[in-house]
Amino acid sequence: MKIGITCYPTYGGSGVVATELGIELAARGHEIHFITYSQPFRLTGREANIHYHEVPVSNYPLFEFPPYDLALATRMAEVAELHSLDLLHVHYAIPHSVSALLARQMLAARGLHLPFITTLHGTDITLVGLDRSYLPITRFGIEESDGVTAISSYLRDRTYEAFGIKRDIEVIRNFVNCDFYTRDPELVAKQRPRFATPDERILVHLSNFRPVKRVLDVVEVFARIAPKVPSRLLLIGDGPERSAAEFLARRHGITNRVEFLGKQENVNELLGLADLMLMPSEMESFGLAALEAMACCVPAIATRVGGVPELIEDGNNGLLYEVGDIDGMAAGALSLLTDSTRLEAMSLAARRTAQDKFCASRIIPHYEEYYERVIATG
Numbered sequence: 001m002k003i004g005i006t007c008y009p010t011y012g013g014s015g016v017v018a019t020e021l022g023i024e025l026a027a028r029g030h031e032i033h034f035i036t037y038s039q040p041f042r043l044t045g046r047e048a049n050i051h052y053h054e055v056p057v058s059n060y061p062l063f064e065f066p067p068y069d070l071a072l073a074t075r076m077a078e079v080a081e082l083h084s085l086d087l088l089h090v091h092y093a094i095p096h097s098v099s100a101l102l103a104r105q106m107l108a109a110r111g112l113h114l115p116f117i118t119t120l121h122g123t124d125i126t127l128v129g130l131d132r133s134y135l136p137i138t139r140f141g142i143e144e145s146d147g148v149t150a151i152s153s154y155l156r157d158r159t160y161e162a163f164g165i166k167r168d169i170e171v172i173r174n175f176v177n178c179d180f181y182t183r184d185p186e187l188v189a190k191q192r193p194r195f196a197t198p199d200e201r202i203l204v205h206l207s208n209f210r211p212v213k214r215v216l217d218v219v220e221v222f223a224r225i226a227p228k229v230p231s232r233l234l235l236i237g238d239g240p241e242r243s244a245a246e247f248l249a250r251r252h253g254i255t256n257r258v259e260f261l262g263k264q265e266n267v268n269e270l271l272g273l274a275d276l277m278l279m280p281s282e283m284e285s286f287g288l289a290a291l292e293a294m295a296c297c298v299p300a301i302a303t304r305v306g307g308v309p310e311l312i313e314d315g316n317n318g319l320l321y322e323v324g325d326i327d328g329m330a331a332g333a334l335s336l337l338t339d340s341t342r343l344e345a346m347s348l349a350a351r352r353t354a355q356d357k358f359c360a361s362r363i364i365p366h367y368e369e370y371y372e373r374v375i376a377t378g
């Protein structure tokens with residue numbers, strides 16, 4: 001198939017999923033066209049079967065807000081026509097589904113057909129989509145899509161309930177490439193000494209440091225662990241809460257144990273160095289960061305929110321707590337870090353879950369089958 005993919009190409013879960021999906025589909029022989037404002041950060045630009053089309057957004061003094069969604073619609077229509085795309089797959093409803101709808105209409109006016117699928121990722125529904133100024137148009141974009149998928153059952157049900165949408169939404173859960181995301185003992189032996197001594201444990205957090213991720217809780221939890229177990233905290237990513245987290249670490253006197261690594265390219269290499277992940281989010285429609293860690297044999301201490309329980313089974317492949325239960329999360333982490341047998345069992349269970357249920361090789365065929373269905377009926 002010839003598939004156009006649009007997403008937010010910078011750091012963020014939906015962009016990661018869209019890019020990895022394109023990479024996996026291209027490896028299976030499909031022709032993939034990314035249509036985005038910059039090259040998705042996990043692409044090198046040299047992958048076979050993958051083409052990148054930048055969306056140029058012109059600015060004029062009159063435009064206080066350059067109309068990106070219109071420029072995107074124009075580029076979508078151009079690329080679809082030039083490369084005879086079979087389908088457009090947009091990730092994150094706002095504004096991508098509306099741009100795709102416009103592109104479909106522009107082509108239809110010229111006798112061409114371009115069905116499009118919208119994948120809902122989370123904040124497009126749970127936060128942004130519920131803003132009164134975006135709700136009606138987001139609902140319209142979803143209703144008009146030729147196919148809609150959600151990354152968890154939670155998100156599908158939330159969309160039905162919050163938007164009053166009647167159409168079918170297909171649940172296709174997030175995935176991870178289990179060959180790429182794995183714990184490589186050689187790599188661990190080489191890179192771990194850079195971050196910790198052999199007697200120290202490593203905890204890791206990976207996010208965009210937005211308030212919804214509760215990065216301050218990460219620091220609070222670690223501040224309760226550090227005095228009891230020799231350990232280090234690695235924070236991967238960057239965003240609005242970073243400086244508050246840095247100040248909090250300083251207030252707790254643990255700056256020498258906490259390393260802010262900023263945005264990183266090869267998170268698969270870093271995750272495997274850790275013993276535990278901390279993901280105390282206020283909301284996660286899925287929790288891709290936890291899945292990536294689990295594939296690297298790192299179980300997560302997480303919150304029982306959104307789609308997280310569809311990934312983490314409390315007590316088996318990770319531990320779940322209520323949002324804000326800092327003492328509970330710290331106690332849970334300590335119980336694992338001081339019991340190597342239990343930690344090892346949980347780490348194996350985490351890897352097994354990633355392999356058995358969320359490996360790219362299992363999930364990608366669902367997308368292919370859904371594409372075929374939409375193309376046939378769209």
Ligand code: GMT
Nearest residue numbers: 012013014121122283284285286287288
């Ligand atoms: O979590 C964010 O703020 C980023 C957001 C995104 O769209 O990039 O993440 C959402 O999509 C991810 C990939 O499908 C999910 O793993 C995250 O759980 C989801 N975030 C939320 O629901 C808050």
